[in-house]
Amino acid sequence: MMADQEQHELSRLILELVDGYISDERLELLDRRLMESNEAMTFYCDHMKNAVLLKRRIQLYLASSSPCQDKRVWKALAISEKTAPGITLKRTKHRSDRFSDVVSDSTAKTSHISKLFLYSAILSTAAFMLILAYVNYWAPPATQSVATLVDSVDVRWALPSEAFNVGSRLKNRSHVPRLAEGVVKVAFDYGAEVIIESPAEFEPESAEKMILHSGRVFARVPGYARGFTIQTPYSAVVDLGTEFGVYVAADQTAEVHMFQGKAMLVAGPAGASSLHQEIKAGQSRVVLQSGQIREIPTRKNAFIREIFSQSGLLWRGEHIDLADVLGGGR
CATH class of the missing domain: 2.60.120.1440 (Jelly Rolls)
Structure with missing residues:
Protein backbone atom coordinates (compact mmCIF):
# COMPACT_ATOMS: atom_id res chain seq x y z
CA MET A 1 0.00 0.00 0.00
CA MET A 2 1.34 3.45 -0.93
CA ALA A 3 2.43 5.69 1.92
CA ASP A 4 0.71 9.05 2.38
CA GLN A 5 3.80 10.89 1.11
CA GLU A 6 3.87 8.75 -2.05
CA GLN A 7 0.18 9.41 -2.71
CA HIS A 8 0.71 13.12 -2.17
CA GLU A 9 3.60 13.26 -4.63
CA LEU A 10 1.71 11.16 -7.19
CA SER A 11 -1.30 13.47 -6.86
CA ARG A 12 0.91 16.48 -7.56
CA LEU A 13 2.32 14.84 -10.69
CA ILE A 14 -1.17 14.01 -11.95
CA LEU A 15 -2.46 17.53 -11.31
CA GLU A 16 0.53 19.02 -13.14
CA LEU A 17 -0.28 16.75 -16.08
CA VAL A 18 -3.97 17.69 -16.04
CA ASP A 19 -3.22 21.42 -15.81
CA GLY A 20 -0.76 21.17 -18.72
CA TYR A 21 2.39 22.59 -17.09
CA ILE A 22 4.24 19.36 -16.27
CA SER A 23 7.92 19.37 -17.29
CA ASP A 24 9.54 16.63 -19.36
CA GLU A 25 11.43 15.40 -16.31
CA ARG A 26 8.30 15.24 -14.19
CA LEU A 27 6.40 13.49 -17.00
CA GLU A 28 9.15 10.85 -17.19
CA LEU A 29 8.93 10.44 -13.40
CA LEU A 30 5.15 9.95 -13.63
CA ASP A 31 5.49 7.38 -16.42
CA ARG A 32 8.12 5.51 -14.41
CA ARG A 33 5.90 5.44 -11.30
CA LEU A 34 2.97 4.07 -13.31
CA MET A 35 5.11 1.44 -15.00
CA GLU A 36 6.58 0.21 -11.72
CA SER A 37 3.43 0.03 -9.59
CA ASN A 38 -0.01 -1.40 -10.37
CA GLU A 39 -1.32 0.39 -7.29
CA ALA A 40 -0.05 3.69 -8.66
CA MET A 41 -1.70 2.93 -12.01
CA THR A 42 -5.05 2.26 -10.34
CA PHE A 43 -4.67 5.45 -8.29
CA TYR A 44 -3.89 7.36 -11.51
CA CYS A 45 -6.98 6.06 -13.31
CA ASP A 46 -9.29 6.84 -10.40
CA HIS A 47 -7.75 10.30 -10.05
CA MET A 48 -8.03 11.03 -13.77
CA LYS A 49 -11.66 9.93 -14.01
CA ASN A 50 -12.57 12.29 -11.18
CA ALA A 51 -10.11 15.20 -11.27
CA VAL A 52 -9.95 15.63 -15.04
CA LEU A 53 -13.70 15.46 -15.57
CA LEU A 54 -14.35 17.80 -12.63
CA LYS A 55 -11.83 20.34 -13.91
CA ARG A 56 -13.22 20.28 -17.42
CA ARG A 57 -16.83 20.47 -16.23
CA ILE A 58 -15.92 23.58 -14.23
CA GLN A 59 -14.22 25.11 -17.28
CA LEU A 60 -17.25 24.44 -19.47
CA TYR A 61 -19.55 25.82 -16.79
CA LEU A 62 -17.60 29.03 -16.34
CA ALA A 63 -17.32 29.46 -20.11
CA SER A 64 -21.07 29.23 -20.60
CA SER A 65 -22.47 30.93 -17.53
CA SER A 66 -21.55 33.60 -15.03
CA PRO A 67 -21.52 32.19 -11.47
CA CYS A 68 -23.22 35.33 -10.21
CA GLN A 69 -26.17 34.61 -12.47
CA ASP A 70 -26.79 31.06 -11.28
CA LYS A 71 -30.07 31.44 -9.41
CA ARG A 72 -29.85 27.96 -7.86
CA VAL A 73 -26.72 28.86 -5.88
CA TRP A 74 -27.82 32.27 -4.71
CA LYS A 75 -31.39 31.21 -3.95
CA ALA A 76 -30.06 28.54 -1.60
CA LEU A 77 -27.82 31.07 0.15
CA ALA A 78 -30.65 33.62 0.39
CA ILE A 79 -32.96 31.10 2.05
CA SER A 80 -30.17 30.21 4.48
CA GLU A 81 -29.68 33.88 5.35
CA LYS A 82 -33.36 34.42 6.12
CA THR A 83 -33.63 31.37 8.34
CA ALA A 84 -30.28 31.69 10.10
CA PRO A 85 -30.52 32.05 13.92
CA GLY A 86 -28.47 34.63 15.80
CA ILE A 87 -24.98 33.59 16.87
CA THR A 88 -23.52 34.61 20.23
CA LEU A 89 -19.88 35.73 20.13
CA LYS A 90 -17.82 36.21 23.27
CA ARG A 91 -15.06 38.79 23.09
CA THR A 92 -11.87 37.50 24.78
CA LYS A 93 -9.17 39.42 26.61
CA HIS A 94 -6.53 40.86 24.33
CA ARG A 95 -3.35 42.93 24.52
CA SER A 96 -3.66 46.50 23.28
CA ASP A 97 -1.40 48.08 20.71
CA ARG A 98 2.13 49.36 21.33
CA PHE A 99 0.92 52.77 22.56
CA SER A 100 -0.71 51.29 25.68
CA ASP A 101 0.10 48.55 28.17
CA VAL A 102 -3.34 48.55 29.64
CA VAL A 103 -5.12 45.20 29.55
CA SER A 104 -8.87 45.56 29.63
CA ASP A 105 -11.58 43.00 30.22
CA SER A 106 -14.32 42.89 27.68
CA THR A 107 -17.77 41.82 28.57
CA ALA A 108 -19.68 39.19 26.67
CA LYS A 109 -21.51 40.64 23.74
CA THR A 110 -24.18 39.19 21.48
CA SER A 111 -24.23 39.97 17.76
CA HIS A 112 -26.61 38.75 15.12
CA ILE A 113 -24.62 37.60 12.10
CA SER A 114 -26.33 35.75 9.30
CA LYS A 115 -25.01 32.50 7.95
CA LEU A 116 -24.58 34.17 4.56
CA PHE A 117 -21.90 36.42 6.05
CA LEU A 118 -20.14 33.46 7.64
CA TYR A 119 -20.25 31.49 4.41
CA SER A 120 -18.73 34.41 2.52
CA ALA A 121 -15.94 34.69 5.06
CA ILE A 122 -15.17 31.01 5.35
CA LEU A 123 -15.55 29.62 1.84
CA SER A 124 -12.28 29.52 -0.09
CA THR A 125 -12.12 29.89 -3.84
CA ALA A 126 -11.64 26.15 -4.21
CA ALA A 127 -14.66 25.35 -2.07
CA PHE A 128 -16.87 27.72 -4.01
CA MET A 129 -15.66 26.17 -7.27
CA LEU A 130 -16.75 22.79 -5.93
CA ILE A 131 -20.23 24.18 -5.26
CA LEU A 132 -20.44 25.35 -8.85
CA ALA A 133 -19.12 22.01 -10.05
CA TYR A 134 -21.79 20.24 -8.04
CA VAL A 135 -24.55 22.33 -9.59
CA ASN A 136 -23.26 21.63 -13.09
CA TYR A 137 -21.83 18.12 -12.75
CA TRP A 138 -24.64 16.33 -10.97
CA ALA A 139 -27.36 18.21 -12.79
CA PRO A 140 -28.05 16.96 -16.33
CA PRO A 141 -25.57 18.79 -18.60
CA ALA A 142 -26.90 20.69 -21.57
CA THR A 143 -26.52 19.21 -25.02
CA GLN A 144 -23.41 20.57 -26.68
CA SER A 145 -21.06 19.87 -29.57
Whole structure:
Protein backbone atom coordinates (compact mmCIF):
# COMPACT_ATOMS: atom_id res chain seq x y z
CA MET A 1 0.00 0.00 0.00
CA MET A 2 1.34 3.45 -0.93
CA ALA A 3 2.43 5.69 1.92
CA ASP A 4 0.71 9.05 2.38
CA GLN A 5 3.80 10.89 1.11
CA GLU A 6 3.87 8.75 -2.05
CA GLN A 7 0.18 9.41 -2.71
CA HIS A 8 0.71 13.12 -2.17
CA GLU A 9 3.60 13.26 -4.63
CA LEU A 10 1.71 11.16 -7.19
CA SER A 11 -1.30 13.47 -6.86
CA ARG A 12 0.91 16.48 -7.56
CA LEU A 13 2.32 14.84 -10.69
CA ILE A 14 -1.17 14.01 -11.95
CA LEU A 15 -2.46 17.53 -11.31
CA GLU A 16 0.53 19.02 -13.14
CA LEU A 17 -0.28 16.75 -16.08
CA VAL A 18 -3.97 17.69 -16.04
CA ASP A 19 -3.22 21.42 -15.81
CA GLY A 20 -0.76 21.17 -18.72
CA TYR A 21 2.39 22.59 -17.09
CA ILE A 22 4.24 19.36 -16.27
CA SER A 23 7.92 19.37 -17.29
CA ASP A 24 9.54 16.63 -19.36
CA GLU A 25 11.43 15.40 -16.31
CA ARG A 26 8.30 15.24 -14.19
CA LEU A 27 6.40 13.49 -17.00
CA GLU A 28 9.15 10.85 -17.19
CA LEU A 29 8.93 10.44 -13.40
CA LEU A 30 5.15 9.95 -13.63
CA ASP A 31 5.49 7.38 -16.42
CA ARG A 32 8.12 5.51 -14.41
CA ARG A 33 5.90 5.44 -11.30
CA LEU A 34 2.97 4.07 -13.31
CA MET A 35 5.11 1.44 -15.00
CA GLU A 36 6.58 0.21 -11.72
CA SER A 37 3.43 0.03 -9.59
CA ASN A 38 -0.01 -1.40 -10.37
CA GLU A 39 -1.32 0.39 -7.29
CA ALA A 40 -0.05 3.69 -8.66
CA MET A 41 -1.70 2.93 -12.01
CA THR A 42 -5.05 2.26 -10.34
CA PHE A 43 -4.67 5.45 -8.29
CA TYR A 44 -3.89 7.36 -11.51
CA CYS A 45 -6.98 6.06 -13.31
CA ASP A 46 -9.29 6.84 -10.40
CA HIS A 47 -7.75 10.30 -10.05
CA MET A 48 -8.03 11.03 -13.77
CA LYS A 49 -11.66 9.93 -14.01
CA ASN A 50 -12.57 12.29 -11.18
CA ALA A 51 -10.11 15.20 -11.27
CA VAL A 52 -9.95 15.63 -15.04
CA LEU A 53 -13.70 15.46 -15.57
CA LEU A 54 -14.35 17.80 -12.63
CA LYS A 55 -11.83 20.34 -13.91
CA ARG A 56 -13.22 20.28 -17.42
CA ARG A 57 -16.83 20.47 -16.23
CA ILE A 58 -15.92 23.58 -14.23
CA GLN A 59 -14.22 25.11 -17.28
CA LEU A 60 -17.25 24.44 -19.47
CA TYR A 61 -19.55 25.82 -16.79
CA LEU A 62 -17.60 29.03 -16.34
CA ALA A 63 -17.32 29.46 -20.11
CA SER A 64 -21.07 29.23 -20.60
CA SER A 65 -22.47 30.93 -17.53
CA SER A 66 -21.55 33.60 -15.03
CA PRO A 67 -21.52 32.19 -11.47
CA CYS A 68 -23.22 35.33 -10.21
CA GLN A 69 -26.17 34.61 -12.47
CA ASP A 70 -26.79 31.06 -11.28
CA LYS A 71 -30.07 31.44 -9.41
CA ARG A 72 -29.85 27.96 -7.86
CA VAL A 73 -26.72 28.86 -5.88
CA TRP A 74 -27.82 32.27 -4.71
CA LYS A 75 -31.39 31.21 -3.95
CA ALA A 76 -30.06 28.54 -1.60
CA LEU A 77 -27.82 31.07 0.15
CA ALA A 78 -30.65 33.62 0.39
CA ILE A 79 -32.96 31.10 2.05
CA SER A 80 -30.17 30.21 4.48
CA GLU A 81 -29.68 33.88 5.35
CA LYS A 82 -33.36 34.42 6.12
CA THR A 83 -33.63 31.37 8.34
CA ALA A 84 -30.28 31.69 10.10
CA PRO A 85 -30.52 32.05 13.92
CA GLY A 86 -28.47 34.63 15.80
CA ILE A 87 -24.98 33.59 16.87
CA THR A 88 -23.52 34.61 20.23
CA LEU A 89 -19.88 35.73 20.13
CA LYS A 90 -17.82 36.21 23.27
CA ARG A 91 -15.06 38.79 23.09
CA THR A 92 -11.87 37.50 24.78
CA LYS A 93 -9.17 39.42 26.61
CA HIS A 94 -6.53 40.86 24.33
CA ARG A 95 -3.35 42.93 24.52
CA SER A 96 -3.66 46.50 23.28
CA ASP A 97 -1.40 48.08 20.71
CA ARG A 98 2.13 49.36 21.33
CA PHE A 99 0.92 52.77 22.56
CA SER A 100 -0.71 51.29 25.68
CA ASP A 101 0.10 48.55 28.17
CA VAL A 102 -3.34 48.55 29.64
CA VAL A 103 -5.12 45.20 29.55
CA SER A 104 -8.87 45.56 29.63
CA ASP A 105 -11.58 43.00 30.22
CA SER A 106 -14.32 42.89 27.68
CA THR A 107 -17.77 41.82 28.57
CA ALA A 108 -19.68 39.19 26.67
CA LYS A 109 -21.51 40.64 23.74
CA THR A 110 -24.18 39.19 21.48
CA SER A 111 -24.23 39.97 17.76
CA HIS A 112 -26.61 38.75 15.12
CA ILE A 113 -24.62 37.60 12.10
CA SER A 114 -26.33 35.75 9.30
CA LYS A 115 -25.01 32.50 7.95
CA LEU A 116 -24.58 34.17 4.56
CA PHE A 117 -21.90 36.42 6.05
CA LEU A 118 -20.14 33.46 7.64
CA TYR A 119 -20.25 31.49 4.41
CA SER A 120 -18.73 34.41 2.52
CA ALA A 121 -15.94 34.69 5.06
CA ILE A 122 -15.17 31.01 5.35
CA LEU A 123 -15.55 29.62 1.84
CA SER A 124 -12.28 29.52 -0.09
CA THR A 125 -12.12 29.89 -3.84
CA ALA A 126 -11.64 26.15 -4.21
CA ALA A 127 -14.66 25.35 -2.07
CA PHE A 128 -16.87 27.72 -4.01
CA MET A 129 -15.66 26.17 -7.27
CA LEU A 130 -16.75 22.79 -5.93
CA ILE A 131 -20.23 24.18 -5.26
CA LEU A 132 -20.44 25.35 -8.85
CA ALA A 133 -19.12 22.01 -10.05
CA TYR A 134 -21.79 20.24 -8.04
CA VAL A 135 -24.55 22.33 -9.59
CA ASN A 136 -23.26 21.63 -13.09
CA TYR A 137 -21.83 18.12 -12.75
CA TRP A 138 -24.64 16.33 -10.97
CA ALA A 139 -27.36 18.21 -12.79
CA PRO A 140 -28.05 16.96 -16.33
CA PRO A 141 -25.57 18.79 -18.60
CA ALA A 142 -26.90 20.69 -21.57
CA THR A 143 -26.52 19.21 -25.02
CA GLN A 144 -23.41 20.57 -26.68
CA SER A 145 -21.06 19.87 -29.57
CA VAL A 146 -18.09 17.76 -28.48
CA ALA A 147 -16.56 16.37 -31.70
CA THR A 148 -16.27 16.91 -35.45
CA LEU A 149 -16.63 14.48 -38.35
CA VAL A 150 -13.45 15.23 -40.29
CA ASP A 151 -13.40 12.56 -43.03
CA SER A 152 -15.47 9.70 -44.46
CA VAL A 153 -15.44 7.00 -47.14
CA ASP A 154 -18.55 5.45 -48.77
CA VAL A 155 -20.82 6.40 -45.88
CA ARG A 156 -24.50 5.63 -45.45
CA TRP A 157 -26.32 6.34 -42.20
CA ALA A 158 -29.23 4.22 -41.01
CA LEU A 159 -31.63 7.18 -40.89
CA PRO A 160 -31.83 10.27 -43.11
CA SER A 161 -31.80 12.45 -39.98
CA GLU A 162 -28.35 11.05 -39.17
CA ALA A 163 -26.82 12.15 -42.45
CA PHE A 164 -23.67 13.71 -41.03
CA ASN A 165 -21.27 15.15 -43.56
CA VAL A 166 -17.60 16.07 -43.34
CA GLY A 167 -17.40 19.11 -41.09
CA SER A 168 -20.55 18.26 -39.13
CA ARG A 169 -20.38 18.86 -35.40
CA LEU A 170 -21.51 15.92 -33.24
CA LYS A 171 -23.48 16.62 -30.08
CA ASN A 172 -23.76 14.66 -26.87
CA ARG A 173 -27.08 13.59 -25.33
CA SER A 174 -28.88 13.82 -28.66
CA HIS A 175 -29.28 10.33 -30.13
CA VAL A 176 -27.26 7.23 -31.02
CA PRO A 177 -25.87 7.55 -34.57
CA ARG A 178 -26.00 4.28 -36.52
CA LEU A 179 -23.42 3.93 -39.24
CA ALA A 180 -24.86 1.44 -41.76
CA GLU A 181 -22.07 1.51 -44.35
CA GLY A 182 -18.63 3.00 -44.80
CA VAL A 183 -16.03 4.47 -42.46
CA VAL A 184 -15.83 7.84 -40.67
CA LYS A 185 -13.09 9.71 -38.85
CA VAL A 186 -14.13 11.77 -35.82
CA ALA A 187 -11.95 14.28 -33.96
CA PHE A 188 -12.93 14.97 -30.35
CA ASP A 189 -12.45 18.48 -29.02
CA TYR A 190 -9.80 17.51 -26.48
CA GLY A 191 -7.55 15.92 -29.11
CA ALA A 192 -8.43 12.24 -29.53
CA GLU A 193 -9.23 10.91 -33.02
CA VAL A 194 -11.22 7.76 -33.77
CA ILE A 195 -11.91 5.74 -36.92
CA ILE A 196 -15.36 4.12 -36.79
CA GLU A 197 -16.20 1.19 -39.10
CA SER A 198 -19.69 0.15 -40.10
CA PRO A 199 -21.91 -1.29 -38.93
CA ALA A 200 -21.64 0.61 -35.68
CA GLU A 201 -23.70 2.40 -33.04
CA PHE A 202 -21.90 5.03 -30.96
CA GLU A 203 -22.41 8.14 -28.85
CA PRO A 204 -20.03 11.09 -28.40
CA GLU A 205 -20.64 11.40 -24.64
CA SER A 206 -18.24 14.29 -24.07
CA ALA A 207 -15.07 15.84 -25.46
CA GLU A 208 -13.07 13.16 -23.64
CA LYS A 209 -15.36 10.14 -23.88
CA MET A 210 -17.38 8.10 -26.36
CA ILE A 211 -19.76 5.18 -25.89
CA LEU A 212 -19.50 2.28 -28.33
CA HIS A 213 -22.66 0.15 -28.31
CA SER A 214 -21.56 -2.03 -31.22
CA GLY A 215 -19.02 -2.01 -34.01
CA ARG A 216 -15.32 -1.40 -34.45
CA VAL A 217 -13.28 1.68 -33.46
CA PHE A 218 -9.61 2.57 -33.70
CA ALA A 219 -8.43 5.38 -31.40
CA ARG A 220 -5.34 7.55 -31.68
CA VAL A 221 -4.77 9.66 -28.56
CA PRO A 222 -1.89 12.16 -28.21
CA GLY A 223 -0.20 12.65 -24.87
CA TYR A 224 -2.02 15.87 -24.05
CA ALA A 225 -5.39 14.10 -24.42
CA ARG A 226 -4.61 11.32 -21.94
CA GLY A 227 -7.67 10.08 -20.12
CA PHE A 228 -9.82 9.70 -23.23
CA THR A 229 -12.26 6.86 -22.56
CA ILE A 230 -14.22 4.45 -24.73
CA GLN A 231 -17.14 2.97 -22.80
CA THR A 232 -18.69 -0.33 -23.91
CA PRO A 233 -21.69 -2.16 -22.42
CA TYR A 234 -19.52 -4.15 -19.99
CA SER A 235 -16.15 -2.40 -19.94
CA ALA A 236 -14.25 0.84 -20.42
CA VAL A 237 -10.83 1.61 -21.86
CA VAL A 238 -9.08 4.58 -20.22
CA ASP A 239 -6.29 5.83 -22.45
CA LEU A 240 -2.78 6.59 -21.20
CA GLY A 241 -1.45 8.03 -24.48
CA THR A 242 -1.95 5.24 -26.99
CA GLU A 243 -3.21 3.73 -30.20
CA PHE A 244 -5.71 0.95 -29.69
CA GLY A 245 -8.74 -0.74 -31.21
CA VAL A 246 -12.05 -1.71 -29.60
CA TYR A 247 -14.56 -4.15 -31.07
CA VAL A 248 -18.03 -4.70 -29.54
CA ALA A 249 -19.68 -7.86 -30.88
CA ALA A 250 -23.40 -8.63 -31.19
CA ASP A 251 -23.35 -10.40 -27.79
CA GLN A 252 -21.82 -7.20 -26.27
CA THR A 253 -18.48 -8.77 -25.46
CA ALA A 254 -15.66 -6.34 -26.12
CA GLU A 255 -12.18 -6.90 -27.55
CA VAL A 256 -9.36 -4.45 -26.86
CA HIS A 257 -6.20 -4.55 -29.00
CA MET A 258 -3.22 -2.38 -27.99
CA PHE A 259 -0.92 -1.23 -30.79
CA GLN A 260 1.11 1.50 -29.08
CA GLY A 261 1.47 2.82 -25.54
CA LYS A 262 -0.78 1.52 -22.80
CA ALA A 263 -4.27 1.84 -21.37
CA MET A 264 -6.28 0.75 -18.35
CA LEU A 265 -9.07 -1.74 -18.97
CA VAL A 266 -11.97 -1.54 -16.50
CA ALA A 267 -14.30 -4.55 -16.53
CA GLY A 268 -17.96 -4.43 -15.57
CA PRO A 269 -20.94 -2.24 -16.51
CA ALA A 270 -20.77 1.52 -15.90
CA GLY A 271 -21.27 2.35 -12.23
CA ALA A 272 -20.38 -1.16 -11.05
CA SER A 273 -16.85 -1.58 -12.37
CA SER A 274 -14.34 -3.18 -10.04
CA LEU A 275 -11.68 -5.07 -11.99
CA HIS A 276 -8.79 -3.05 -13.46
CA GLN A 277 -6.06 -4.35 -15.73
CA GLU A 278 -3.31 -2.50 -17.55
CA ILE A 279 -2.78 -3.40 -21.20
CA LYS A 280 0.49 -2.62 -22.99
CA ALA A 281 1.49 -2.49 -26.65
CA GLY A 282 1.15 -5.88 -28.32
CA GLN A 283 -1.36 -7.18 -25.78
CA SER A 284 -5.08 -7.82 -26.29
CA ARG A 285 -7.99 -8.76 -24.06
CA VAL A 286 -11.66 -9.69 -24.32
CA VAL A 287 -14.20 -8.70 -21.66
CA LEU A 288 -17.18 -11.01 -21.23
CA GLN A 289 -20.62 -10.01 -19.95
CA SER A 290 -19.72 -11.65 -16.65
CA GLY A 291 -16.91 -9.12 -16.21
CA GLN A 292 -14.18 -11.70 -16.78
CA ILE A 293 -11.09 -10.59 -18.67
CA ARG A 294 -9.32 -13.08 -20.93
CA GLU A 295 -6.16 -12.81 -22.98
CA ILE A 296 -6.53 -13.11 -26.77
CA PRO A 297 -4.10 -12.86 -29.72
CA THR A 298 -3.52 -9.40 -31.14
CA ARG A 299 -4.86 -8.94 -34.66
CA LYS A 300 -2.74 -6.19 -36.18
CA ASN A 301 -4.87 -5.75 -39.30
CA ALA A 302 -8.28 -6.02 -37.65
CA PHE A 303 -8.88 -2.26 -37.53
CA ILE A 304 -8.80 0.54 -40.09
CA ARG A 305 -6.26 2.99 -38.68
CA GLU A 306 -6.49 5.77 -41.26
CA ILE A 307 -8.68 6.75 -44.18
CA PHE A 308 -7.90 8.78 -47.30
CA SER A 309 -11.17 9.94 -48.82
CA GLN A 310 -9.65 11.38 -51.98
CA SER A 311 -8.22 8.03 -53.02
CA GLY A 312 -10.63 5.83 -51.07
CA LEU A 313 -7.72 4.11 -49.35
CA LEU A 314 -8.40 2.35 -46.04
CA TRP A 315 -5.16 1.70 -44.14
CA ARG A 316 -5.00 -1.17 -41.62
CA GLY A 317 -1.35 -0.85 -40.62
CA GLU A 318 0.16 -2.69 -43.56
CA HIS A 319 3.05 -1.29 -45.59
CA ILE A 320 1.89 1.12 -48.30
CA ASP A 321 3.68 3.45 -50.69
CA LEU A 322 2.84 6.94 -51.88
CA ALA A 323 1.37 5.62 -55.14
CA ASP A 324 -1.29 3.75 -53.18
CA VAL A 325 -2.31 6.91 -51.36
CA LEU A 326 -2.41 9.05 -54.50
CA GLY A 327 -3.80 6.46 -56.88
CA GLY A 328 -6.30 4.69 -54.66
CA GLY A 329 -6.64 1.13 -53.50
CA ARG A 330 -8.24 -0.84 -50.71
